[in-house]
Amino acid sequence: MSTVIGIDLGTTNSCIAVVEGGQPTVVANRGGYKTTPSMLAITEAGKRLVGHIAKRQAVTNAEHTVYAAKRLIGRKWNSPQVQNAVANCSYRIVEGPHDDVRIQLRNKVYSVPEISAMILQEMKMIAEDFLDHEVEKAVITVPAYFNDAQRQATKDAGTIAGLDVIRIINEPTAAALAYGYTRKSDMTIAVYDLGGGTFDISILEISSAGVFKVISTAGDTYLGGEDFDLRILGWLVDNFSQEHGIDLREDRMALQRLKDAAEKAKCELSAMVETEVNLPFIISGERNEALHLQCVLTRSHLESLCDDLVQRTVETCKQTLDEAGLEKSEIDEVLLVGGMTRMPLVQQAVADFFEREPSKGVHPDEVVALGASVQGRSLIEENSHMILLDVTPHTLGIMVIGGYFEELIPLNTTVPTSSSKVFTTVRDNQTAVKILVMQGESRRAEENELLGEFILTGLRRARSGEVEIDVTFEINADGIVSVRAKDLETGMEQSITVTATSGLTEDEIKSMVAEARNFALTTREQEAAEGIKQEADKLIKQIEQLFPEVERVVAGSDFGRDAIGKAREVVKLSYSLVEKGDTDALAEQIDALSRTLRMFRGVVGKVG
Numbered sequence: 333m334s335t336v337i338g339i340d341l342g343t344t345n346s347c348i349a350v351v352e353g354g355q356p357t358v359v360a361n362r363g364g365y366k367t368t369p370s371m372l373a374i375t376e377a378g379k380r381l382v383g384h385i386a387k388r389q390a391v392t393n394a395e396h397t398v399y400a401a402k403r404l405i406g407r408k409w410n411s412p413q414v415q416n417a418v419a420n421c422s423y424r425i426v427e428g429p430h431d432d433v434r435i436q437l438r439n440k441v442y443s444v445p446e447i448s449a450m451i452l453q454e455m456k457m458i459a460e461d462f463l464d465h466e467v468e469k470a471v472i473t474v475p476a477y478f479n480d481a482q483r484q485a486t487k488d489a490g491t492i493a494g495l496d497v498i499r500i501i502n503e504p505t506a507a508a509l510a511y512g513y514t515r516k517s518d519m520t521i522a523v524y525d526l527g528g529g530t531f532d533i534s535i536l537e538i539s540s541a542g543v544f545k546v547i548s549t550a551g552d553t554y555l556g557g558e559d560f561d562l563r564i565l566g567w568l569v570d571n572f573s574q575e576h577g578i579d580l581r582e583d584r585m586a587l588q589r590l591k592d593a594a595e596k597a598k599c600e601l602s603a604m605v606e607t608e609v610n611l612p613f614i615i616s617g618e619r620n621e622a623l624h625l626q627c628v629l630t631r632s633h634l635e636s637l638c639d640d641l642v643q644r645t646v647e648t649c650k651q652t653l654d655e656a657g658l659e660k661s662e663i664d665e666v667l668l669v670g671g672m673t674r675m676p677l678v679q680q681a682v683a684d685f686f687e688r689e690p691s692k693g694v695h696p697d698e699v700v701a702l703g704a705s706v707q708g709r710s711l712i713e714e715n716s717h718m719i720l721l722d723v724t725p726h727t728l729g730i731m732v733i734g735g736y737f738e739e740l741i742p743l744n745t746t747v748p749t750s751s752s753k754v755f756t757t758v759r760d761n762q763t764a765v766k767i768l769v770m771q772g773e774s775r776r777a778e779e780n781e782l783l784g785e786f787i788l789t790g791l792r793r794a795r796s797g798e799v800e801i802d803v804t805f806e807i808n809a810d811g812i813v814s815v816r817a818k819d820l821e822t823g824m825e826q827s828i829t830v831t832a833t834s835g836l837t838e839d840e841i842k843s844m845v846a847e848a849r850n851f852a853l854t855t856r857e858q859e860a861a862e863g864i865k866q867e868a869d870k871l872i873k874q875i876e877q878l879f880p881e882v883e884r885v886v887a888g889s890d891f892g893r894d895a896i897g898k899a900r901e902v903v904k905l906s907y908s909l910v911e912k913g914d915t916d917a918l919a920e921q922i923d924a925l926s927r928t929l930r931m932f933r934g935v936v937g938k939v940g
């Protein structure tokens with residue numbers, strides 16, 4: 333059976349898991365860390381860096397280091413969230429050709445799915461190193477409240493990374509799977525997931541028979557740890573500006589240092605009641621003198637800076653519980669997911685709201701990837717007893733006359749699902765109808781998100797209201813939407829099917845897939861070449877260390893002189909191949925080096 337990897341593609345960190353011997357296991361990266369920063373950098377020399385190595389150099393290469401790309405994925409250029417990011421990010425966010433968002437690094441402009449793909453590609457390589465074989469199939473998680481465009485863009489990112497994304501699942505649902513797949517009782521759980529960039533709350537029923545049914549879900553795809561960091565950053569910038577009259581936001585390097593310091597202070601304040609923020613030489617003053625930033629932040633001050641953010645999450649919990657039609661007392665367990673749930677204020681707010689202590693049984697950083705791997709396994713297993721029933725987080729419909737929004741699939745409907753409604757023409761002799769596919773909760777269509785549009789043409793000329801058009805919405809198991817329109821009179825079905833786009837065309841995706849594949853091949857080749865060189869270096873050293881002893885043992889014998897001469901030749905040739913970087917020849921030369929070493933060891937009486 334092939335392996336399916338489960339990937340939690342986080343705003344701040346990503347995590348990967350596989351099911352091995354029936355057990356879901358998180359795979360550590362080469363540095364031994366179980367999570368990898370979702371950061372990408374391009375160095376001055378054009379080298380791509382991903383993960384910890386990108387994070388480490390972020391301050392000195394701030395303009396060309398991307399973090400929190402998930403906050404931008406699948407969004408339109410003009411959205412307030414993107415404009416907010418443009419103002420606050422140290423890297424350059426630019427407008428794309430399809431009203432989408434692009435990121436400029438060095439002299440190249442990248443789409444957001446391309447950036448996410450580079451992170452996914454790194455996660456794929458981590459899994460391949462661990463499993464020692466190639467992997468293709470993946471389940472990737474997204475926030476439950478992601479809309480169609482954000483899901484599609486995430487799927488595209490997977491495709492670009494060379495993955496066959498067999499399912500996109502919601503993060504809180506994945507957490508519930510990891511928590512519940514071994515439990516043998518019926519229960520209702522709430523999953524509160526506050527990560528680096530997004531917030532979700534889901535209420536689920538878990539049955540002992542292995543059915544996981546989401547009852548309701550809600551969230552905010554632009555509320556997470558980044559916002560807490562920005563509150564601290566704003567406070568630091570204001571303090572500095574009052575003292576020195578300088579706006580630190582204008583200096584990209586200072587901004588990146590402030591961002592790091594803000595996050596560090598926030599994390600420290602989860603364990604301590606006060607912490608010092610100390611940034612020497614943050615900027616130069618008017619007379620070119622070095623200025624330093626130094627101040628103390630207390631936990632209670634942090635809480636006052638961020639209280640409204642936490643309250644927003646509590647409001648959403650209330651709304652979700654209402655939509656589920658449940659009382660707090662009917663929730664058997666509350667799971668905390670996401671790094672931000674380590675903040676005492678968050679834990680307290682959740683405990684106060686649900687009137688119970690949250691479960692300590694899950695690891696907030698790993699549980700989502702574990703759940704994704706469990707789901708991946710069940711999708712390829714023939715006799716899997718597990719059934720996952722998720723819901724659509726947004727209402728779907730079309731724009732109708734008067735600018736109103738006509739609902740076809742209400743939010744919190746179990747997916748996959750489909751729904752049809754019959755509409756009629758609104759003008760005499762109308763031969764075409766434009767279908768505007770929308771997602772949102774407002775009665776006014778313009779306040780909702782436009783997913784796509786298409787025109788059904790060739791309608792019979794008739795009086796208004798006579799020609800009937802059937803509109804069918806479908807949501808597949810990935811939560812991705814498609815829409816069809818059919819002229820009921822002629823039976824003619826419009827061939828255009830609308831699905832949201834990630835802002836990339838098919839051709840763009842194809843060429844990005846090819847580029848990513850080349851990169852992966854080159855990286856693997858470089859790694860293989862490095863491995864061969866290291867092996868050759870090791871053998872050369874071991875042989876060189878034995879020369880004096882071999883010379884002593886065989887002193888005076890013709891055979892010995894001969895053998896030593898040949899060994900010197902082998903070593904000399906190996907050195908020249910290492911220098912030339914001729915990997916193929918060096919790989920063959922390793923045989924000769926190994927034989928020489930064996931022979932030397934035999935001569936001096938050493939074994940192994």
Ligand code: AMP
Binds near residue numbers: 556672696
């Ligand atoms: P995630 O997206 O789940 O990886 O969560 C990342 C977010 O959790 C980031 O904003 C981190 O700063 C935040 N975080 C991680 N550890 C802590 C901590 N000990 N206290 C507060 N926030 C934390």
